[in-house]
Amino acid sequence: MAPPDPASLYKALRAQHGPQRWWPADSRFEVLVGAVLTQNTNWRNVEIALSGLREVGALHQPEPILHLHPRRLASLLRPSGYFNVKARRLRALCQMVVSAGGLDALDRLATDRLRDALLAVNGVGPETADDILLYAFDRPVFVVDAYTRRLLERLGHEHGASSYDTVRDSFESALPRRVPLYQEFHALIVVHAKTLCRPRPRCG
DNA sequence: ACCCAGGGTCATA
DNA sequence: TATGACCATGGG
Helix, strand or coil: CCCCHHHHHHHHHHHHHHHCCCCCCCCCHHHHHHHHHHHCCHHHHHHHHHHHHHHHHCCCCCCHHHCCCCHHHHHHHHHCCCHHHHHHHHHHHHHHHHHHCCCHHHHCHHHHHHHHHHHHCCCHHHHHHHHHHHHHCCCCCCCCCCCHHHHHHHHCCCCCCCHHHHHHHHHCCCCCCCHHHHHHHHHHHHHHHHHHCCCCCCCC
């Protein structure tokens, strides 16, 4: 069975689930935080940690996070798991943002340069970087995460097990470079996956 | 009591 | 380059 091309897959998902309006965050900086906290972690746990950070006013700018004592930050991140690792990674990301001159300064970089700046941060890999590029900086990149790979494999897509960049490039070269399209596409993949999980306690 | 979740790094062969 | 260990919580 031939897998659908990216455009057809998008149309099918869009027809089934409608518009999504994603990523779930109240500010641009919150996208960066969420992208780190959700690494290999259920979003439900991430939300608990985000609430804690919101209460201390650390979800709109990087500086408040840098002002927190590292152990204090780790304890705020506890509900999202890997809290020691994530405290270090989040701090490193915030330091990069500040030393680059803030989010507005970063936003003036070309997409490839911005991706390099993100990937240079210890703890930011390709998925985290692309989440941030797509949803915090409105760059047209196709995000490849666990949901994406599962869906592609289930559809018999040949690139299901390929490298991150291979999968991303194959989709980006087949799609028009429109930011809302990429934002909706990834959102639909996530929503679709969660829809499949609902009827069954077991899903995976 | 087990299994998993919107990854990434590091050490080792 | 390619595995494997490790990080850790909350929910099904």
